[in-house]
Amino acid sequence: DSKDNFQNTMISATVSKEMRSDAVWATIIATICMLIYIWIRFKDIKFASAAVIALIHDVLVVIGFYAVSRVAVGTTFIACLLTIVGYSINATIVIFDRIRENKASMKRGDDLEELVDLSITQTLTRTIYSNVTTFIMVFMLFILGVSSIREFAGPLMVGVICGGYSSVCITGALWYVFKTKFSKKKN
Numbered sequence: 001d002s003k004d005n006f007q008n009t010m011i012s013a014t015v016s017k018e019m020r021s022d023a024v025w026a027t028i029i030a031t032i033c034m035l036i037y038i039w040i041r042f043k044d045i046k047f048a049s050a051a052v053i054a055l056i057h058d059v060l061v062v063i064g065f066y067a068v069s070r071v072a073v074g075t076t077f078i079a080c081l082l083t084i085v086g087y088s089i090n091a092t093i094v095i096f097d098r099i100r101e102n103k104a105s106m107k108r109g110d111d112l113e114e115l116v117d118l119s120i121t122q123t124l125t126r127t128i129y130s131n132v133t134t135f136i137m138v139f140m141l142f143i144l145g146v147s148s149i150r151e152f153a154g155p156l157m158v159g160v161i162c163g164g165y166s167s168v169c170i171t172g173a174l175w176y177v178f179k180t181k182f183s184k185k186k187n
Contacts (some may be wrong), residue, residue, distance in 0.1 A: 023078040030085050031055055038089075041095060046182070050174035051092045054166040058088045061162045062155050071155065076152040083156060088163030091130065093170045095123050099172065112179060116172045124168065131164035 031052055039048040061093040062084055066077065106115055135157060142153035 027081050046178035047096050050171045054170045058162050062159045065158045080155045084159030091127050091167035098123050116176045118171050135160050
């Protein structure tokens with residue numbers, strides 16, 4: 001009987017290690033693909049770099065939540081990470097689209113800092129509404145769902161909050177820093 005228990009524990013640890021590895025690789029591949037997509041779409045590596053740094057921030061926060069709350073790592077872990085990456089990049093793309101639109105209409109002497117601030121302000125209501133409605137839905141799944149749903153919904157709530165924060169507060173600021181500090185020409 002103890003031999004069977006040992007074998008089950010051994011198999012479970014191996015599968016868990018493999019799942020963690022798969023989750024890391026899936027997240028890395030998704031992030032690289034998004035970097036390439038944003039770079040091509042916005043024709044500027046600075047947009048892509050800011051978005052990827054914010055995505056890495058979101059993923060690390062959720063991984064930290066998994067570690068602190070001791071939620072089991074399984075297939076829901078992979079699904080949760082990829083869901084958060086996709087959800088977070090959506091709000092970031094909306095803000096970057098607004099920056100690009102406003103940048104095209106700005107005059108030569110206009111300030112980039114004001115451009116970023118205006119673009120974020122214009123998309124803030126949409127971002128708040130999207131995040132609040134998503135959070136409420138996921139929270140209800142957490143309250144009313146079975147344990148396997150809770151394993152997904154708990155970290156996802158953290159990811160929704162973190163993704164909203166990073167999209168609004170980090171990505172625009174990072175793009176501004178990259179644009180002003182690492183550009184040969186201003187604007």
